[in-house]
Amino acid sequence: MSAPRAKVAVLISGSGTNMASLLYASRAADCPFELVLVASNKPEAGGLRLAEAEGVPTYALSHKGMAREDHDTAMDAAIRASGAQWVALAGYMRILTPGFVAGWEGRMVNIHPSLLPKYTGLHTHERAIAAGDSHGGVTVHLVTAELDCGPILGQTPVAIMAGDTPDSLAGRVLIAEHQLYARCLADLVTRESAPEWILGQVRERAMALPEAEETVSHGMPCFGVIKGKKFAYFSSDHHGDGRVALLVKISGVDEQAQLVEQDEERYFRPAYFGDGWIGLRLDLGDTDWDSVADWLARSWRSIAPRKLTQFLDAAGEF
Structure with missing residues (x-):
């Protein structure tokens, strides 16, 4: 079709x-x-x-x-x-x-x-x-x-x-x-449906976060804190699932189930990543990029060292 x-x-x-x-x-x-x-x-x-x-x-x-x-x-x-x-x-x-x-x-x-x-x-x-x-x-x-x-x-x-x-x-x-x-x-x-363009939009927002770096893991572009943990993965037809999506960290299984139930076309449980992650589709033609930036910032905050989050909080006060 x-x-x-x-x-x-x-x-x-x-x-x-x-x-x-x-x-x-x-x-x-x-x-x-x-x-x-x-x-x-x-x-x-x-x-x-x-x-x-x-x-x-x-x-x-x-x-x-x-x-x-x-x-x-x-x-x-x-x-x-x-x-x-x-x-x-x-x-x-x-x-x-x-x-x-x-x-x-x-x-x-x-x-x-x-x-x-x-x-x-x-x-x-x-x-x-x-x-x-x-x-x-x-x-x-x-x-x-x-x-x-x-x-x-x-x-x-x-x-x-x-x-x-x-x-x-x-x-x-x-x-x-x-x-x-x-x-x-x-x-x-x-x-807007081309994976390369979508990845560019994700990259621009992810790399704007403090001490962010891009690497490749599990065959996917991913973003983490320098010498630290990963906070986002970019998935394009990974394992043949036909999706272009952003994988970000969430609070756990309850939030994951709630998001999927809320919009099962947009949100999904990413295979091999467990209950602490959610998949957010970016190939539906109506992506809210401000919302994507918010998801990335939240996911980054969940793994960033305290000194970085404190710095970001202080900057936000001005």
Whole structure:
């Protein structure tokens, strides 16, 4: 049984060629995402007509006469009502409010026609030619409150040829945009189920604890206090169990049974580890990483020398 496809809403303001590239990429049997909404701040946008013809639900709300916050609130409500888990900006010519951006942190992407960090904003091809650059190009990035400055997910350079105009360069960059966007979006929506990415998230939080070190034990990456005991193990299909999980210390058999009974899909008794450990699945697509950090800190505290816990307690008072 294949994994459910990620649900994506696309925001446009015009003809929607990048939206179309995502739409037609999503029709491939192995594509990990599907479009559940195409929305626009311009009811006359041509991309809306294409989406309708292809059977994708649409939403349009003119921004004229509306406060920016009110318009973003309405767009956000429409996106969430569609069931979308991700948002892709595809020529959406609106600067989004910080509240809207924060609500989709890490789950909203944009495509920009330059090799960021060069040439944020408009007139990117004209500026690249005027600067004498050898290449223009395209960048896909996560959206943050600062315009065109979010983490870069992918780039494609496009050569600037002798005699190029902004329009001629833009035409070739658009081809690169259509190739790049779907690939980056596919990578993004599947990374949360990739063991390597999940391990990176665990590592970042575990190694932030005092005197933590990473080693390998029982064939698994594990984390402990330097020259001390282990407080966490990372399990990826260990003994063929099909799970990606974090194993952390708990108080004992009663807590273990309570957690499993509370959510048997998420929690499990890890084989060969006994009653003082619990398995926490990280491959269900809804991991609360703040909660993972709390589990790691609690497990670390259970085995750390008193001098370290005292130091951490003292630091927490300031």
